[in-house]
Amino acid sequence: MKNLIVTMFALVMAIIPMQANAQTLQANQALMAGQQLYSSNGKYKLVMQASDGNLVVYRVTNNAVIWATNVFGGTGAVMQEDRNFVVYGNIANPATWRWASNTSAPVVDTAAYLQLGDDGALTIYSGAGQKVWGTSADPAETPVCPPGSLPGYYPICMFPNTPRQANVTAQALCWAEANQIAQDSSGGYAGYCH
CATH class of the missing domain: 2.90.10.10 (Bulb-type lectin domain)
Incomplete structure (x- = not known):
């Protein structure tokens, strides 16, 4: 050595x-x-x-x-x-x-x-x-969705717990990407508003 x-x-x-x-x-x-x-x-x-x-x-x-x-x-x-x-x-x-x-x-x-x-x-x-x-x-660099995921429509809650709260539909490759879209655009989440 x-x-x-x-x-x-x-x-x-x-x-x-x-x-x-x-x-x-x-x-x-x-x-x-x-x-x-x-x-x-x-x-x-x-x-x-x-x-x-x-x-x-x-x-x-x-x-x-x-x-x-x-x-x-x-x-x-x-x-x-x-x-x-x-x-x-x-x-x-x-x-x-x-x-x-x-x-x-x-x-x-x-x-x-x-x-x-x-x-x-x-x-x-x-x-x-x-x-x-x-x-x-x-x-x-890590993909959010599994390889081969196909686009679909997911419900997302935009601007939750504010006067602007709204249920909308977003096109995404998977649930995780829909959640990321909601978070990035309005601090929201994938799914319907409560």
Whole structure:
């Protein structure tokens, strides 16, 4: 293990420069303080924050935090060839690690990589393409209705418990979507007003 760490840090010294719009970190690449990695659709960004050293995934449209290490003092995040993704206070010193995915394996996998997906999830893949580790997708990307749902008409209560309260019909793919429509438009709910 110690030899692997020494080897890894020797390789980190020859880190391949990242492209500004890349959505992956290959083995032995680092995201340094102030650098960002974007999903291929541009909706999400992974930021190694220079201000506090926290590693954070943001939704670009509203700067909402999707995932974060919630540790501070990092100066770089390295996708290591042992399949471990680690935030370091100083990438040349393994004793300064701040956070890790804890996915190290007794292998040298120079084709392993970290990817920021179009759903906001971070995923580590082995060189063989197997998922090794991952974060949850952005809840906003999770479909409300089951796949294959067909449109229908649902009763919704608009502006409940106000003088404007009204029963109306909304077109939606499922009950949950009808409820979401009612909540978003008037603070209402799916179903008839009481």
